[in-house]
Amino acid sequence: MQFPTPISLKQISELINAEIIGNESAEAKGINEIHKVEEGDLVFVDHPKYYNKCLQSAATHIIINTKDIEIPKGKNLLYVENPFEAYLSIVNYFRPFTAATQAINANVQIGENTIIMPNVFIGKDVKIGNNCIIYPNVSLMDYTEIGNNVIIQSGTVIGSDAFYYNTQKSRNVWYKKMLSCGNVRLEDFVEIGAACTIDRGVTATTIIGQGTKIDNMVHIGHDTQVGKNCLFAAQVGIAGAAIIEDGVTLWGQVGVSKTLTIGENAVVMAQSGVPSSLKGNKTYMGFPAEDAGIKRREYVWIRRIPEIWERIMKQA
Numbered sequence: 001m002q003f004p005t006p007i008s009l010k011q012i013s014e015l016i017n018a019e020i021i022g023n024e025s026a027e028a029k030g031i032n033e034i035h036k037v038e039e040g041d042l043v044f045v046d047h048p049k050y051y052n053k054c055l056q057s058a059a060t061h062i063i064i065n066t067k068d069i070e071i072p073k074g075k076n077l078l079y080v081e082n083p084f085e086a087y088l089s090i091v092n093y094f095r096p097f098t099a100a101t102q103a104i105n106a107n108v109q110i111g112e113n114t115i116i117m118p119n120v121f122i123g124k125d126v127k128i129g130n131n132c133i134i135y136p137n138v139s140l141m142d143y144t145e146i147g148n149n150v151i152i153q154s155g156t157v158i159g160s161d162a163f164y165y166n167t168q169k170s171r172n173v174w175y176k177k178m179l180s181c182g183n184v185r186l187e188d189f190v191e192i193g194a195a196c197t198i199d200r201g202v203t204a205t206t207i208i209g210q211g212t213k214i215d216n217m218v219h220i221g222h223d224t225q226v227g228k229n230c231l232f233a234a235q236v237g238i239a240g241a242a243i244i245e246d247g248v249t250l251w252g253q254v255g256v257s258k259t260l261t262i263g264e265n266a267v268v269m270a271q272s273g274v275p276s277s278l279k280g281n282k283t284y285m286g287f288p289a290e291d292a293g294i295k296r297r298e299y300v301w302i303r304r305i306p307e308i309w310e311r312i313m314k315q316a
Contacts, residue, residue, distance in 0.1 A: 001181040002030035016086035022076030035241045036204035044083040084166045091179045143183035153194040159184045162202045162222030
């Protein structure tokens with residue numbers, strides 16, 4: 001999430017009751033989680049396991065719960081006892097939750113020749129381009145951006161909260177919701193089927209690239225970046241912060257894990273599982289998804305195991 005204007009660390013420190021270690025006149029451009037940070041951003045960390053990752057990230061300012069650490073050149077720390085609560089305070093200040101009081105928010109932008117059918121919900125600061133068709137019972141949550149010539153079928157939710165939690169097993173409630181302040185952007189000529197869900201970014205943008213077509217009952221997790229002209233069949237599930245490059249085809253019920261990359265023009269056959277990155281311009285199948293030609297030969301040999309075993313036993 002980018003702030004409306006850069007904010008001084010002194011102002012941030014007063015908001016979250018933090019001690020500044022570094023340049024208090026420095027300015028923060030926004031706050032982002034670790035997978036999406038950019039230079040000038042704030043990021044928070046509350047576990048020693050991730051201290052170094054945050055300190056070596058692109059973030060310029062780190063909200064942290066220790067002073068006993070070497071600070072890289074050019075970085076500033078904001079020391080607090082509970083960095084996660086500090087993050088929540090910042091999000092609540094800059095993007096506070098407000099309950100909707102009408103089906104279509106007064107400040108939405110809707111382009112020419114766009115059709116909005118009955119029972120559609122459109123939240124605040126939503127932008128919709130020209131020549132779109134939004135079918136009944138679609139929900140477009142706050143800050144969603146939709147390009148031109150986009151079609152969204154009935155029952156789909158664009159911009160639902162990220163499935164993202166701060167985990168501490170020392171407290172009674174282990175999983176505490178990390179507030180989502182990002183959004184979703186659908187580019188031109190995207191088509192989304194019925195009963196799909198696309199989560200907004202935790203702090204950044206979930207992107208569906210130009211010309212991508214998505215079938216019914218597909219889920220796309222927070223901060224995922226889908227390239228141009230991809231094709232996803234029904235019941236595909238993609239976890240958070242994945243990168244799906246241009247021209248990728250995912251057939252029915254493919255499951256894709258988080259923070260990985262599927263290269264351009266890759267094809268993943270139905271019911272495959274993708275736990276790690278795949279190179280482009282190849283066809284994959286099975287779990288874990290591997291080159292389809294190799295996987296088919298494996299299946300042939302697996303089917304022959306009883307026959308081979310019987311032959312071995314007869315020779316024994």
